[in-house]
Amino acid sequence: MPQKIQVKNIRHGNPGLSGWYAILPEPEPTHVLEEDLTADWLVIGGGFAGLSAARRLLQLREKESIVLLDSIRIGEGSSGRNSGFMIDLPHDISSDSYAGAVERDIRQTMQNRYAIAFAAKTAEDYGFSQEVFNPCGKINGAASEKGDRHNREYVVHLNSMGEESTWLNASDMKRITGSDYYLSGLLTPKTVTIQAAAYVRGFAQGLSQNVNIYENSPVIAMKRADGIWKVNTPKGSVSAPKVILCVNGHLQSFGFLKQRLMHIFLYASMTRAMTTEEIRRLGGEPSWGVAPANPFGSSVRKICGVGGHRILMRNKFHFNSTMEASDRDIQRTVRNHDRSFQRRFPMLKNLEMEYRWGGRLCLSWNGVPVFGEIEDGLFAACCQNGVGVSKGTLSGILAAEYASGFQNSYIEDYLNEKQPTRLPPEPIATMGATAYLNWQEWRAGLEK
Numbered sequence: 001m002p003q004k005i006q007v008k009n010i011r012h013g014n015p016g017l018s019g020w021y022a023i024l025p026e027p028e029p030t031h032v033l034e035e036d037l038t039a040d041w042l043v044i045g046g047g048f049a050g051l052s053a054a055r056r057l058l059q060l061r062e063k064e065s066i067v068l069l070d071s072i073r074i075g076e077g078s079s080g081r082n083s084g085f086m087i088d089l090p091h092d093i094s095s096d097s098y099a100g101a102v103e104r105d106i107r108q109t110m111q112n113r114y115a116i117a118f119a120a121k122t123a124e125d126y127g128f129s130q131e132v133f134n135p136c137g138k139i140n141g142a143a144s145e146k147g148d149r150h151n152r153e154y155v156v157h158l159n160s161m162g163e164e165s166t167w168l169n170a171s172d173m174k175r176i177t178g179s180d181y182y183l184s185g186l187l188t189p190k191t192v193t194i195q196a197a198a199y200v201r202g203f204a205q206g207l208s209q210n211v212n213i214y215e216n217s218p219v220i221a222m223k224r225a226d227g228i229w230k231v232n233t234p235k236g237s238v239s240a241p242k243v244i245l246c247v248n249g250h251l252q253s254f255g256f257l258k259q260r261l262m263h264i265f266l267y268a269s270m271t272r273a274m275t276t277e278e279i280r281r282l283g284g285e286p287s288w289g290v291a292p293a294n295p296f297g298s299s300v301r302k303i304c305g306v307g308g309h310r311i312l313m314r315n316k317f318h319f320n321s322t323m324e325a326s327d328r329d330i331q332r333t334v335r336n337h338d339r340s341f342q343r344r345f346p347m348l349k350n351l352e353m354e355y356r357w358g359g360r361l362c363l364s365w366n367g368v369p370v371f372g373e374i375e376d377g378l379f380a381a382c383c384q385n386g387v388g389v390s391k392g393t394l395s396g397i398l399a400a401e402y403a404s405g406f407q408n409s410y411i412e413d414y415l416n417e418k419q420p421t422r423l424p425p426e427p428i429a430t431m432g433a434t435a436y437l438n439w440q441e442w443r444a445g446l447e448k
């Protein structure tokens with residue numbers, strides 16, 4: 001029986017131009033798939049998951065041919081438009097303080113560090129600078145008594161996991177960030193911060209020595225006959241016995257997990273490059289990353305490098321079951337970002353935002369990934385539950401290992417996860433999720 005998949009929704013409507021992407025030099029001209037190829041492996045999706053899957057395949061099956069397809073330019077999608085925290089510790093964004101059960105969190109931390117070690121070796125092999133891949137840790141900044149309490153609870157949890165952390169008081173926070181907005185901070189040293197678009201673009205460039213990468217080449221249909229998947233794009237095709245789907249929430253566009261994946265847009269803004277006088281007025285360290293003590297608050301990064309000194313603000317979640325967001329949605333978030341920015345940096349009144357953008361997260365209600373062989377010869381590494389920088393990397397590595405018969409106990413962990421639970425029907429799902437997100441954002445108060 002031939003298996004057939006018709007892909008819907010290949011317009012990828014990522015609203016706004018990501019600042020990470022915009023401040024990089026023009027990318028190399030794109031290679032669009034315009035022929036019929038055969039390969040041993042096809043990876044669909046060129047984000048953290050897809051790139052990691054392709055690199056792991058290359059390590060495990062050196063002599064086999066690998067093709068990777070993406071529907072847009074690599075770096076334009078969510079992997080190039082996030083806040084760039086590659087987080088090692090538990091980070092349950094649906095909890096008050098990121099923490100879960102101790103044993104499970106210890107295991108998750110080991111998994112995340114497996115992914116981070118892989119990313120670190122990638123960064124070394126492809127010669128990434130510290131601006132692109134910086135193992136500088138992450139600070140959970142608290143701007144309110146409630147946030148401070150979350151941080152204190154989190155320290156207790158980290159201690160029970162045997163994890164080190166450093167408590168920062170208000171003057172430490174000012175010394176680092178230049179802002180006196182924060183009451184306290186909790187530094188956990190093993191998170192890596194990345195220049196998101198530079199990381200995935202550099203990753204793809206490094207891989208392209210051995211992997212055939214085609215961009216602007218969306219998969220529109222797939223069919224399996226006689227043990228081979230034939231995968232069509234508008235101008236070509238790839239035939240391969242094994243395919244790894246690394247498309248995060250777009251798994252739904254391939255017809256899988258209907259009504260089980262939650263699509264949420266998250267927004268960020270980046271300032272223009274600061275003048276020398278603005279850099280002096282702000283003070284603080286040249287680059288740092290502060291995540292909010294409450295998951296629904298604002299992440300803030302100060303960066304310096306090829307694009308100059310800039311500040312990134314990230315907050316505001318929108319549930320969107322259509323997977324499309326518009327520039328109007330960005331306009332609605334502008335006020336939040338500007339307010340959050342002015343609260344923290346009143347000394348930088350005239351520092352405008354130059355770039356504003358949104359991007360997709362894919363979550364399941366019960367917080368599980370979608371992983372494994374979902375059809376004969378078709379593997380999935382999807383649904384990263386909002387922390388795809390490390391978890392996307394991990395699921396891509398594990399999918400490549402699983403599909404090529406490599407043993408790893410983390411694969412068992414992933415295979416033993418439950419299925420994503422079914423969501424309520426529309427419009428109840430949207431109404432419920434929107435009310436929940438608004439309530440959580442309201443509760444985040446000054447952490448926003």
Ligand SMILES: Cc1cc2nc3c(=O)[nH]c(=O)nc-3n(C[C@H](O)[C@H](O)[C@H](O)COP(=O)(O)OP(=O)(O)OC[C@H]3O[C@@H](n4cnc5c(N)ncnc54)[C@H](O)[C@@H]3O)c2cc1C
Nearest residue numbers: 045047048049071077079082083085219359387388389392
């Ligand atoms: C503003 C913002 C801030 C965030 N901050 C963080 C953070 O600090 N830390 C963190 O861990 N996570 C963060 N995230 C989430 C993170 O970016 C995602 O979880 C991550 O990008 C998922 O990686 P992925 O490789 O699974 O999927 P994606 O990055 O979405 O990559 C999937 C790729 O598949 C391609 N694709 C889809 N359909 C097709 C098709 N039909 N044919 C070919 N290709 C296709 C897409 O074009 C895309 O490039 C943030 C997200 C946003 C939007």
